[in-house]
Amino acid sequence: MPTRYHITLPDPELARGPEPSLSFTASGADAFAAELRAALADPSWIARWRALQDDPEEIDPAVLVLDPAASVGGAQRSLKIDLTVVTALPGSLLRHRMGLLAGNNWQLRDVTAV
16 A cells, blocks of 8 residues: 655755765756655666675565655755655655665655555
């Protein structure tokens, strides 16, 4: 069952993860939304992450799950970016991927069942 997550990037310029090849590079709401959607649904994004791991063959397959039906919308609100995510992925995977994309520079504002 899909869940809707409301995420805020209070300072989009600081929303960068620790690994540049996986981090947000966006500067606008639509671009942030597209990059987050790729992290949730695009096999090439998860393949890049997997290749960076010490032992890619030992990764728990549950961490590699994708949601091709995930949707992400973005809106600019003053100086911040609001993202609305609808996905069937568990919240733990969304938090993990947001950490890779934005580091600690994001806030989960609300979670609701769809």
